[in-house]
Amino acid sequence: MKEIIEGLKKKDKNVTDELLKYYSPLMKYIISPILANEQDQEECISEIIIKVWQKIDSFDNERGTFNAWLTAVTRNTAINYAKKIKYHVSDIPESMPSPEPTPEQVVIQKETALELKKAINTLSEQEKILFYRKYYYLQPTKQIASELGLSERAVEGRLYRLKIRLRKLLGGD
Amino acid sequence: MADWNKLNENDFENLLKNSLNDIPPQNIVDEVSPYKDAISHIVWGIGLTTITLNFLLLNYILPFIGAILMLLGFRSLRQENKWFFGSYILSIIRLIYVLSSFILNSTIYNEFMQGSSFAYSLGVFNTFVNLMIFICFWRALKAIKKKSNIDIDTGFGLLFLYIILCILAFLNYNGLILGIIFLIIYFLTLKSLYTISSKIENAGYIIKTAEVKYSNEFVVKGILIFLAVCTIIGYVFFHSYNMNWAEYKSENKTSSVVDLGFPEYILKDMSEEDIKEIEGAKQVVVNVDEHPINKGRVESTTYREDGKTITHKQTVYDAKELKVTSIGVELENEWKIIHYFEWTHKPKFYGTESIEILPAYYHFEYWALSSDITGYVFYDKDNTVYRADYSSIDEEKYKKDTMWGVSMNANIFARFSMPNDGENHRGYITYNIMNLNPDTICIVNSCFNYTHQQSWL
Structure with missing residues (x-):
């Protein structure tokens, strides 16, 4: 896990495969109650990987573990994705649940x-x-x-x- | 702030969902998973059934709790793959075995099970079931590893340790080294269980749990109630032997052997056949022992010796409830051995009683059994004497390894139950022996052991 976080912070692209390998079960577990469709789940996971890549610097070890942080990112991304599908709105930052x-x-x-x-x-x-x-x-x-x-x-x-x-x-x- | 009073159910729920966008607490992240509870139950269950602690009934309680935990854990995961399903079925079988042992223990039939070939077969079957559970658990975790493509501990180490335990038990190896090996294996087993639990981590999120019609709490309560009811039924209806008590006319009996020292108080209980047999005996040897069943009281005596204060403690018995009279009657070509027991003080509880005799022909070298082994039990109630046969009197022959080689031995076992009412509970067992070496002086040595059930437990 440490290697994955360090790789992400160093923007090492090879690390995304490891991230997907080790954390896709967790991500799917969080996403599946929110997005029923499997294709939507796969697409959402891709979005999550991007979010993690972009927001990794906001991960603070002192606020919680990587699992906890990833859980929050995954959950909020999935909710936003579900709203996008439902309301056909453009992307909303995951910290904001609804129209701004x-x-x-x-x-x-x-x-x-x-x-x-x-x-x-x-x-x-x-x-x-x-x-x-x-x-x-x-x-x-x-x-x-x-x-x-x-x-x-x-x-x-x-x-x-x-x-x-x-x-x-x-x-x- | 939100006016919570004005919100309807839907709005309230939406507000709850939308107010939780932050990172969740760590303990929540750790606990919310499909596998944590189930794997924890399984791991604890395996741990409790593997470890044996022979005090405070823990050798019964821990495996019982372990069997229930394994059932709950595998029940939850039974639909994940065929190996978890197999483990679930095996855990049901195991629980049935554990429950049966408990229920049987509350009845007299447990005695017949111990040492019997059927009991041995059941023990082997139980070991086989355990082994299959370990194998299925290992294969189930292997399937999880393959499905998730994440490296986890599949529990092969645990399976390996259990196989070693089985081999050691099968070889019946004894010794200090074995005790040390077992301790090491137990420690490694616990470590392995912890590793499985902690390393499954992210791979476990792919596990699908099965729906349950009855909650874990309901299942546990149901099992406990079932066990309690069956145990109570076992105690009430099957805890004592069926005795054919009948009124016994105890007339005044006399015999010339009284002049040789034969105790008169025993004559009144002996059958006519037994009394006839000892008429004209050559000699009578009597040994009387009194044994306490109570724990006695500790008496301290303090005195000074060589300038030092010495306290001497000893256990004193105000009453020795069980009186055992052992008699050897020398006949023409035989000896008649009689073991007579008598409760001089009524014990608090009567349940199942048993007698074990190491007979004079124990070693088969000097003496041989020359009659049937017979006897009766008695009690008095309202000035009436009641007599019954023993529920069973068996002779068990077995081989024994000694430093001089293998020897053939025999013990006599008698089983019976006494009623809680009445008084003067007593009985006797008798058998005849003949000398295989008439020209040799041989010792007549017949040992009497009495096992008394002291309480319901």
Whole structure:
């Protein structure tokens, strides 16, 4: 992994094959709940490789591991790609989820995200994992259930109770 | 800030999704995967079933937990490839074997299993199933490696270690060196399991987990309930031997052997045939031992000697519950051996009892068995004496390796159950021996061992 990161930072083109080899399973895992079509998945992966190549200098070891950083890049690229297909809009920077918000909207979004982060931190470890699987990784209930060894009904029930709890924590009824 | 109250379900969900664009926490990235839980279950399961710790019932508990974990792990991965599916089926078989052992242990039938050829075959089968699980797991990880094109530890080292263990066990090699080898193998096995778990990493993301109708929690609870119910049924209905208790008319019996020192308290319980046999005996040799079943109490005595304070501790038994009277009656050309036991204090629990006798003809060189081995058990209740045959009295012959070569030996085993009610629980076993070398002075040595079940466990 170190060699791949160093190669990317040195802009060594040979490293992209290694990147694809070692990380395509992870990328596909993150992309597949967002993009059902396999061809779209392949094209999205190509876009991700480009993004990684372009944005590698923004990877900071102290903020998280390469896997975590790549997860964020992959997830946001896949969401943007899905929106592109749906709305036929041109490329949107992966840090911005939608048509470019106004400065006021950006502030609101940041505050909302901060509030939500505080609320998420009060959840138990298992609840956090469930939450991120559903709302970050955008995994369907079926996938969450099979990977956690739960029935679909059990997952739905837990997610329902989680949402009610989050609403309460965020000041809702 | 968002007004959370005004948001409907859809808007709320969209807001949740759109507010999480940052890098996720590391623990989330580590945990969210298709394989982590499943592989962790499998690795822990293999570890717990491989390690044997013979204290606090861990030699039962750990393999049981291990079998369940393996089942849960392979269940999740059963659809990934045929090797994981095969491992899943084998883990079910293994769990059935472990559950059966537990349930059988709560019944008297476990005794018949131990040492029998059927038990040996089951043990071999269990080892074979374990070996097949290791092989299937290795092939399954190999398939993952091929599918992902990423180099991972496929667990061949683990398989290799297990094969060595099997070979060593099959060779029945004993010794300190073996203990050290086993320790090294266990350590290497645990290390190998950890390596598999940590090295699968990115390759594991291609694994597809299978849908489950019943959650892992439901399955575990179901297994525990099933085990509890079957164990309770085993204890309640099958924990003691079926004894043919019948009222016994214990008349006053007399015999001339009493004058030779034969204990009169034993005569009343002996059958007419046995009493007739010992009439006119040449001599009677009696040995009485009293054995405690309770743990006693520790008594300390302190005294001074040569300027030093010395504390001497000893265990004192206020009651020695089991009284064993062993009698040798010399007849015309034979000796009649009688082992009589009596509970002088009623123990707290009666379950399955067994007697093992190393008979006087143990070595087959000086003495030979010259009669059937017979006996009865008794108890009193409401001034009535009840008598029953032993559930079984068997003679087991076996070969024994000694420094003088292979010798043929024989033990007598008697099995029975006493009722919890009543008092004066007692019984006797008797057999005759004849001297193979009448011109030689031979020692008559018959050893009596009594095994008493002290509790439900």
